[in-house]
Amino acid sequence: MTLFDLSGRFAIVTGANTGIGRAIAVGLARAGADIVGVGRSPMGETEADVTACGQKFIAVTADLSAPGIGDKVIAEALDAGASLDILVNNAGIIRRADALEFTEADWDAVLDTNLKSVFFLCQAFAKAAIAAGRPAKIINIASLLSFQGGIRVPSYTAAKSGLAGLTKLLANEWAARGVNVNAIAPGYVETNNTVALRADAERNADILKRIPAGRWARPDDMVGAAVFLAAPASDYVHGTILPVDGGWLAR
Numbered sequence: 001m002t003l004f005d006l007s008g009r010f011a012i013v014t015g016a017n018t019g020i021g022r023a024i025a026v027g028l029a030r031a032g033a034d035i036v037g038v039g040r041s042p043m044g045e046t047e048a049d050v051t052a053c054g055q056k057f058i059a060v061t062a063d064l065s066a067p068g069i070g071d072k073v074i075a076e077a078l079d080a081g082a083s084l085d086i087l088v089n090n091a092g093i094i095r096r097a098d099a100l101e102f103t104e105a106d107w108d109a110v111l112d113t114n115l116k117s118v119f120f121l122c123q124a125f126a127k128a129a130i131a132a133g134r135p136a137k138i139i140n141i142a143s144l145l146s147f148q149g150g151i152r153v154p155s156y157t158a159a160k161s162g163l164a165g166l167t168k169l170l171a172n173e174w175a176a177r178g179v180n181v182n183a184i185a186p187g188y189v190e191t192n193n194t195v196a197l198r199a200d201a202e203r204n205a206d207i208l209k210r211i212p213a214g215r216w217a218r219p220d221d222m223v224g225a226a227v228f229l230a231a232p233a234s235d236y237v238h239g240t241i242l243p244v245d246g247g248w249l250a251r
């Protein structure tokens, strides 16, 4: 096996129908992985791209904000014939409002999807992988708001900052048990998640002039880091939050 070869491995990718999740699912398939796409919406386009790479695609339909969903997703993936090698916790939502007006519903929705479901998916995945004696890789999709405060996104910042801490905690507990836990912190990426920001001419210009690379990221810009953290090349990398941000955090 070479450093970046994922042949013979399955990658479970949540939120695989659009944006960063779709790009990562297809990128891991190009590196040789079979894919389990987990999502609440149809993932037909991702499936077509993955199978065009010659890899298997298994769809698991799940609303990740539902209680008890971690165990169910992992059980369904196993029943469908997947092995537990790579888990990419990508699914996420964002709610924008001033902190003074922010509602409890917007707090709970974001924390449930972006943090609680990630923990319980990691737990169910690692429990089964460790019991099976399989080396495994977990990649959490964090954010610049794992490092910074942001504005008008209190539940998102809380969830993504919490996710950075959780990534390190899980790495501490599982590094010696054959499970690597790391995160990618994307910069500003052109996806559904950022439509509102890009539509605001003033915010868009402010963001753009702060990015050293001089452009927003495209979902494909996340693939290299994902392949690295999924592959044998990162076997001694634990608990890191890797920014892929066009240099934003260096400013």
Ligand code: NAD
Binding pocket: 014, 015, 016, 017, 018, 019, 020, 021, 038, 039, 040, 041, 062, 063, 064, 065, 066, 089, 090, 091, 092, 093, 113, 141, 142, 143, 144, 185, 186, 187, 188, 189, 190, 191, 192, 193, 194
């Ligand atoms: P996106 O809206 O295109 O993708 C989000 C995905 O999550 C979709 O597939 C959606 O169906 C899925 N999802 C959301 N809630 C779900 C639920 N309850 N159950 C199942 N699936 C659910 O946006 P994106 O930008 O590709 O976001 C992917 C990840 O990247 C998110 O975690 C987001 O916070 C993170 N991120 C995005 C940016 C950016 O600039 N776009 C920056 C940093 C981090």
